[in-house]
Amino acid sequence: MFTQWMESTTKYENARELSYTDFPTKWVWHSQSKTWKRRKSGKCIGHIFYVHPSSGERFYHRILLHIVKGAQSFEDIRTVNGVTYETYKATCYALGLLDKDEEWHEAIVQAAQWSTGSQLRQLVVTFLLFCEVSDPLKLWENNWDLLSEDIMYRQQKLLNFPKLRLTEA
Incomplete structure (x- = not known):
């Protein structure tokens, strides 16, 4: 279905107006012929499978399928203002779709005012796992x-060596 969407956008100019997720609103998938055909009547909502953020490039590819219209190749999906990016994630950054993690930085700074180091590290683990x-x-x-x-x-207490000094490295 996906590669046939790109083929349809190559063949039909009006197909280029739609993202992959919007495509079923105007086109119908015919499974026997494995082709998209222009919808004659009615309307349908497109469906794309859920992809967990930890899935890496698949996740970013999925994000782009909601945004990019009329892609005729995988490279088209990764192209913004004439620049083709190496990864889908880089493309999402170029489009401004991903935050710069400012909210996580700010949360750590605020929590550092009242949290222990152990609690801060647990907070970061939570961010990495669930955000x-x-x-x-x-x-x-x-x-x-x-x-x-x-x-x-912690190391001074653990080793019972109060004069212990550690470098940043």
């Missing part, structure tokens, strides 16, 4: 100092 953190490495790089603030104290 849509778009760049986990950047989240770590921007907040590692807050997340590891209690490490020296």
Whole structure:
């Protein structure tokens, strides 16, 4: 169905006005001939299967199928303003569809005012498991100092060595 959608957008100009999810509102899938044909009457709502955010590129591809209209190839789906991106995720960034994780950074900074280091790390794990953190490495790089603030104290107690000093590295 998906590749035939792209073929239809190649053949029919009016098919280029629709995203993949909107396509069934104007076109009907004929499973025996494995082709899309122009809908004569009525209307249908398109359905796309759920993809969990942890599915990586599949997730970002799915996001784009709601936005991109008239794609005639996989490259078209990854193209924004004449620039073809390497990944669907990069394409989503270029379109401004993904947050810059500012809400997660801000939540860590606010929680650091009253939370222990252990609680902050649990908070980040929650973000990574249940929220849509778009760049986990950047989240770590921007907040590692807050997340590891209690490490020296914990190591001093664990080793019973109050004069222990750890470098940032």
